[in-house]
Amino acid sequence: MPRRSYDQYCAAARALDAVGDRWTLLIVRELLAGPRRYTDLHADLPGVSTDVLASRLKGMEREGLATRRRLPPPAPASVYQLTPRGTELLPVLAALAAWGAPALAERRPTDALRAHWFAIPLARRLAGLGPGLVEVRLDEGVFHIRTDGGEPLYGDGPAEHPDVRLTLDAQTCIAISDGSLTLDDGVRDGRVQLDTPSATTPHGARTGTGAQRPE
């Protein structure tokens, strides 16, 4: 699907043939958070042009990375969803995120930000900590991480019945992700508000930070 194949009998080159094109891996990152409509993808990928996005999605369908599913008539829309093969790109994005994490020290004013972009680095750190479903609330939005099924998966928006809720800011989230701050220490000094909604807790919202996009 790239402009041109590398034509190399090499596993990494073959992978880059499929996902090495500009924007493709970032589209995968978006779809890893759950099914998305075209317009939502376009909104969460500032800078991508409409034709390139359409072309990439078409290519990803051809490569078996994603499928296009049409929603029931009430809301005539279609959503794009990763196939299992596409989901298997999570380790690739995780490795890229781990390597690129130091570059987050600098925050440029032109940088866009979506809450669930923190999910992949954070999930690596939270994996093995026990609880299955974690809801994370940032000022920029809410996402959730599932750490029970081997590979950690994540999704946009609030979780259904989270085992634990974390409320923190972006900077703290980064510090926890890169290991410079432990979750315990963050709770101790108040930078992280840890909240375990018991079954008896009503569904009412407790903190002010809501989701940007209702789902």
Added chain:
Amino acid sequence: MPRRSYDQYCAAARALDAVGDRWTLLIVRELLAGPRRYTDLHADLPGVSTDVLASRLKGMEREGLATRRRLPPPAPASVYQLTPRGTELLPVLAALAAWGAPALAERRPTDALRAHWFAIPLARRLAGLGPGLVEVRLDEGVFHIRTDGGEPLYGDGPAEHPDVRLTLDAQTCIAISDGSLTLDDGVRDGRVQLDTPSATTPHGARTGTGAQRPE
């Protein structure tokens, strides 16, 4: 260093800003096998144009991924070498290779092939098997894998004093890498010739497959 930054405050996007450009990760793959001269890089990356290669190398220097070192006068040449930061991209290439491995089922006649391109997938399988230094001899060339230092590293050409030598063909190498053939089974049915050169063995070559490029 890409044509244009993604301008996203996301670790993966930052990584793609640095290494997401066409050819960059394949140049890293080459340099992971050891220092390389410009001409060797150009020879082992069929399809890359001279100016793009020069541009990428310059960008990689700027990003702190590689350094250019001038060799002593006898051979007035300069070699490019990865920095530690560049070497840390190995997990990224490993993840890409793991994901792209199934695409090696099809071997196109236009595909180029270098022996050490098998090193990354094979190293993952050989890691934890014990011996520190493995020399691998394919019909297409020789490379070696170091499995002693945590992350497996590899190099082009024969090893100095390998703990074990493997002689096999490309197809068998793939089968071992993807787990469909164990090393033991390969040795048993003769597809893999396992050779443990003892300290008493003289240095003479024993098999017919020599290195393509003397080092």
Added chain:
DNA sequence: CGGCATCCGTGACGATACTG
């Protein structure tokens, strides 16, 4: 000869406008 720089044709990309 190795290490690029230059030139050029083609194609990919990005922004905007427009349509079913």
Added chain:
DNA sequence: CAGTATCGTCACGGATGCCG
């Protein structure tokens, strides 16, 4: 809402030339 159409620009790939 979900793309397609159009267009200017830039990056890529190939060839050649320069310079140590």
